[in-house]
Amino acid sequence: MEPSKEVDAPAATSPQPQSKRTRSNNGKGKSIAEDAQPLAPIVSTKATPLQRGGWKKGVAILDFILRLGAIGAAFGAAILMGNNEQVLPFFTQFFQFHAQWDDFPMFRFFVVANAAVAGFLVLSLPFSIVCIVRPLAAGPRLLLLIIDTVMMAFVIAAASAAAAVVYLAHNGSQDANWMAVCQQFTDFCQVTSEAVVVxxxxxxxxSFLIFVSSLALKRGG
Amino acid sequence: MEPSKEVDAPAATSPQPQSKRTRSNNGKGKSIAEDAQPLAPIVSTKATPLQRGGWKKGVAILDFILRLGAIGAAFGAAILMGNNEQVLPFFTQFFQFHAQWDDFPMFRFFVVANAAVAGFLVLSLPFSIVCIVRPLAAGPRLLLLIIDTVMMAFVIAAASAAAAVVYLAHNGSQDANWMAVCQQFTDFCQVTSEAVVVxxxxxxxxSFLIFVSSLALKRGG
Structure with missing residues (x-):
């Protein structure tokens, strides 16, 4: 698909015998830059990145915005869950009258993981800014991709463990004889579900961040 | 870090005035290939990939092996959980005497997700083989990276939802008055835990596959 086009592109424009032209990794942008000034004897190596970085800069800015969104969502989920508490005005034979977020270890993991992910994403913001300033730098981009993958793994693990507990709290389990505690703690369960969704x-x-980063990596460093 | 080195490298070797040398995206490997045959008038565009693809071929083979491992693990987890069933020889007031993997919807999701991931990874094997045959092709590599990211999200979601249920089954929950059903269904819980670990x-x-793919993407297509 794409790669064969890139291989063919320099061959199509190659009848300029004076410049020994090797296969450039992503030739399109570069060959345009070369054709624009074919007689300049030695081109500064700084000029080419500035001309080619156009759509890459856009990708880097998109990365920054998505990153802010992810920080907000992860932080919001941690705060929602961490402040979740409900005291019932009555007491029954089976239930305590007090539900709190740290009753279940999964909810504790949820709060810790989401807060940690929000923190690490804040720490990754400088690298995202580096990618805006230098859109062709592959090192920060690769670092961001790996950080984002690990963060996504943690967020999904926390969210789906909490979702499993929320499901059990809503519906109970006939087979295990677990009761649906949400029938009493409606507000608590409501906030918990919202936190899981967030x-x-x-x-x-x-996941969009990973997609954007890998797309930006593909076009070369 | 890396990018600045790449920018400097062509400048250091540039006093060869006849070849108008532009900044190559990852110059190191390419400049060696150029220096080896400085007098050839027009180099075939096919020759460079064959010379440079050495370590990329190794990465592609590693990708294939890791992929087989992931297929085996996901398929094994689905089979372990899908055949999980225990009938107790007695009947108590609180528990049914029969535990099966589809008692909990999370376990059903676990089996479906792991089997689906194993299936999709089998379907991705041809693309991995394409990456071995053509180590510099960026298109299949990017496709694999995106497939692997989605698959990892599903596997982690399934495994951690099942892990939450396994934890509750082992330890119960005092606050929700849920009993630890694993005290009766020991074998069932044992196999379930194994499936979650697998x-x-x-x-x-x-996650290693994603790491390998992004590293291979970084060095250019």
Missing amino acids: SFVAAVFL | SFVAAVFL
């Missing part, structure tokens, strides 16, 4: 939104942001 | 192994394989 956390999955963060995961969607992160 | 599924996380598949997730680790997939």
Whole structure:
């Protein structure tokens, strides 16, 4: 698909015998830059990146915006869940009258993981800014891709473990004889579900970030 | 880090005035190939990929092996969980005497997700083979990276939802008054835990696959 086009592109424009032209990795942008000034004896190596970085800069800015969205979603999920607490005005035979987010270790993991992911994403913002300033730098881009992959894994693990508990709290389990505690703690379950949804939104942001980063990496460093 | 080195490298070797040398995207390998045959008038565009593809071919073979490992782990997890069933020889007031993997919707999701991931990874094997045959092709590599990211998201979601249920089954929940059903269904819980661990192994394989693919993408197509 794409690669064969890139291989053919320099061959199509090659009848300029004076410049020994080797296959450039992503030839399109570069050959345009060369054709524009064919008689300049030695081109500064700084000029080419500035001309080619146009759409890459756009990708880097998109990366920055998506990253802010992911930070907001992960932080919001952690805050929503971390402040989740409900005290019931009555007491029954089976239930405590007090539900709190740290009743379940999964919810504790949820809060810690989402807060940690938000923190790491904040720490990754400078690298995203480096990618805006130097759109062709492959090193920061690769670092961001790996950070984002690990963060996505944590967010999804936290969100889906919490979602499993939320499901059990809503529906109970006939087979295990677990009761649906959400019938009492309606507000608690409502906020918990919202936090899980917000956390999955963060995961969607992160998956878009990975997609954008890999697309930017593909076109060369 | 890396990018500045790449910018400087062509400048250091540039006092060869006859070849108008532009900044190549990852100049190192290419400049060696050029220096080896400085007098050839027009180099075939096919020759360079064959010389440079050495370590990329190794990466592609590593990708294939890791992919087989991920397929085996995901498929094994699905089979382990899908055949999980235990009938107790007695009947108590609180528990059914029969535990099966589809008692919990999370376990059903676990089996479906792991089997689907194994299937999709089998379908991705041809693209991995294409990457071995043509190590410099960026298109299949990018496709594999995106497939692997989505697959990892599904495997981690399935495994951690099942892990949450396994934890609750082992330890119960005092606050929700859920009993630890694993005190009765020991074998069932044992196999379930194993399946969850195997599924996380598949997730680790997939994260290595993503790492390898992004590293291979970084060096240009």
